[in-house]
Amino acid sequence: MSAGIYIDNSPVFTGHISELLPVWLRSKDFSSIFVLSDNNTNRLCYSYLQKSLEEYAPVHAFVIEPGEHRKNLETCSLIWSEMKNAGLDRKSLIVNLGGGVIGDMGGFCAAAWKRGVEFIQIPTTLLAMTDAAIGGKTGIDFDGIKNTIGVIKQPAAVFIDPVFLKTLPDRELRSGMAEVLKHAAISGELSSGWVDALVQFESSGPDWIEILTRSVSVKTDIVREDPDEKGIRMLLNMGHTIGHAIESTFLNTSQPLTHGEAIAVGMICESHIAQSHNIAVPDMDLLSRYLLKIYDLPRITDGTTEKLWALMLQDKKNASGNVRITLPDAPRSMQILNISRSDLDDSIAYYNSLI
Numbered sequence: 042m043s044a045g046i047y048i049d050n051s052p053v054f055t056g057h058i059s060e061l062l063p064v065w066l067r068s069k070d071f072s073s074i075f076v077l078s079d080n081n082t083n084r085l086c087y088s089y090l091q092k093s094l095e096e097y098a099p100v101h102a103f104v105i106e107p108g109e110h111r112k113n114l115e116t117c118s119l120i121w122s123e124m125k126n127a128g129l130d131r132k133s134l135i136v137n138l139g140g141g142v143i144g145d146m147g148g149f150c151a152a153a154w155k156r157g158v159e160f161i162q163i164p165t166t167l168l169a170m171t172d173a174a175i176g177g178k179t180g181i182d183f184d185g186i187k188n189t190i191g192v193i194k195q196p197a198a199v200f201i202d203p204v205f206l207k208t209l210p211d212r213e214l215r216s217g218m219a220e221v222l223k224h225a226a227i228s229g230e231l232s233s234g235w236v237d238a239l240v241q242f243e244s245s246g247p248d249w250i251e252i253l254t255r256s257v258s259v260k261t262d263i264v265r266e267d268p269d270e271k272g273i274r275m276l277l278n279m280g281h282t283i284g285h286a287i288e289s290t291f292l293n294t295s296q297p298l299t300h301g302e303a304i305a306v307g308m309i310c311e312s313h314i315a316q317s318h319n320i321a322v323p324d325m326d327l328l329s330r331y332l333l334k335i336y337d338l339p340r341i342t343d344g345t346t347e348k349l350w351a352l353m354l355q356d357k358k359n360a361s362g363n364v365r366i367t368l369p370d371a372p373r374s375m376q377i378l379n380i381s382r383s384d385l386d387d388s389i390a391y392y393n394s395l396i
């Protein structure tokens with residue numbers, strides 16, 4: 042069995058789930074298994090692991106509707122009722138099979154059930170493989186605010202298998218690429234061959250195992266060093282201060298953006314702000330070029346900037362009333378900047394000039 046990369050005692054395995062999962066299960070002693078999936082991942086992904094699970098212990102599968110709007114307390118309540126009906130005890134295992142919505146919510150439900158049962162993450166989107174499933178952040182949206190309720194709890198294991206990407210819609214696949222490029226920017230790997238292969242990829246597909254192994258190791262290294270986000274883990278927020286505001290602003294329009302598209306705009310704008318404060322983000326021009334190649338990004342109108350700033354003032358990453366961005370100034374080295382409304386305006390003008 043491949044050794045996996047560890048965060049505390051939690052391994053992250055990259056490879057064939059059909060081989061890795063049975064071996065890992067045999068080293069454990071679970072009484073039963075509860076599989077949480079959504080309609081899509083149940084239909085398209087479950088067959089890759091169903092036999093391994095059923096040969097190991099009694100399995101209870103629960104399927105919910107897909108979508109961020111389901112990541113809330115009402116759905117948790119349904120999941121906990123189903124766990125009760127299934128008779129789960131503290132030696133049961135929860136298997137979260139899906140994108141970030143399933144992983145975040147299933148992890149949270151597992152962490153709270155009987156004060157915590159073990160769970161594994163089997164991410165099926167590129168975004169979840171490279172980001173959401175790793176690092177132990179679990180949670181749900183509450184009162185219209187994203188990820189307000191949650192806990193940090195490391196999964197018992199994470200299994201990353203690119204086989205699931207075969208059925209992922211193209212726009213979802215591209216959405217995850219922004220996080221992969223973010224990891225490459227943070228670790229100074231933007232000019233590496235594997236990043237070029239990702240950006241150039243056509244239907245034949247790049248070497249996903251290499252891309253995922255590289256990208257995941259950037260996140261695991263950072264989480265291991267700073268699990269509670271007191272320092273270097275903040276670097277993973279690159280592009281997300283402006284990006285989250287962009288994502289929220291476009292959410293209720295006729296053209297909502299994916300998370301990756303919004304973060305792409307955020308990374309271009311924030312890198313430009315850094316530069317105007319004499320902080321050079323390594324390979325910033327290459328990063329912008331790659332992002333503009335992957336995504337068909339919208340122009341940002343003047344009226345939108347006002348809304349963006351109002352949202353950024355609410356950002357939970359702010360400190361002492363300042364709007365903050367975090368950017369790399371060298372591989373795995375971070376600068377934190379307080380930014381002003383005029384920084385935002387200038388960066389949007391710069392971004393629009395590239396579109």
Ligand SMILES: NC(=O)c1ccc[n+]([C@@H]2O[C@H](COP(=O)([O-])OP(=O)(O)OC[C@H]3O[C@@H](n4cnc5c(N)ncnc54)[C@H](O)[C@@H]3O)[C@@H](O)[C@H]2O)c1
Binds near residue numbers: 112166177178179188
């Ligand atoms: N915990 C963290 O550290 C962290 C980090 C980043 C994002 N997130 C969270 O992740 C969520 C977004 O995750 P996401 O982008 O994976 O979205 P998602 O879970 O909603 O999945 C996107 C869509 O793809 C479908 N799908 C998933 N896998 C598929 C497959 N293999 N084939 C076909 N369809 C498939 C899903 O059913 C869904 O419709 C957000 O809620 C965000 O807050 C969490």
Ligand SMILES: [Zn+2]
Binds near residue numbers: 172281
């Ligand atoms: Zn993100």
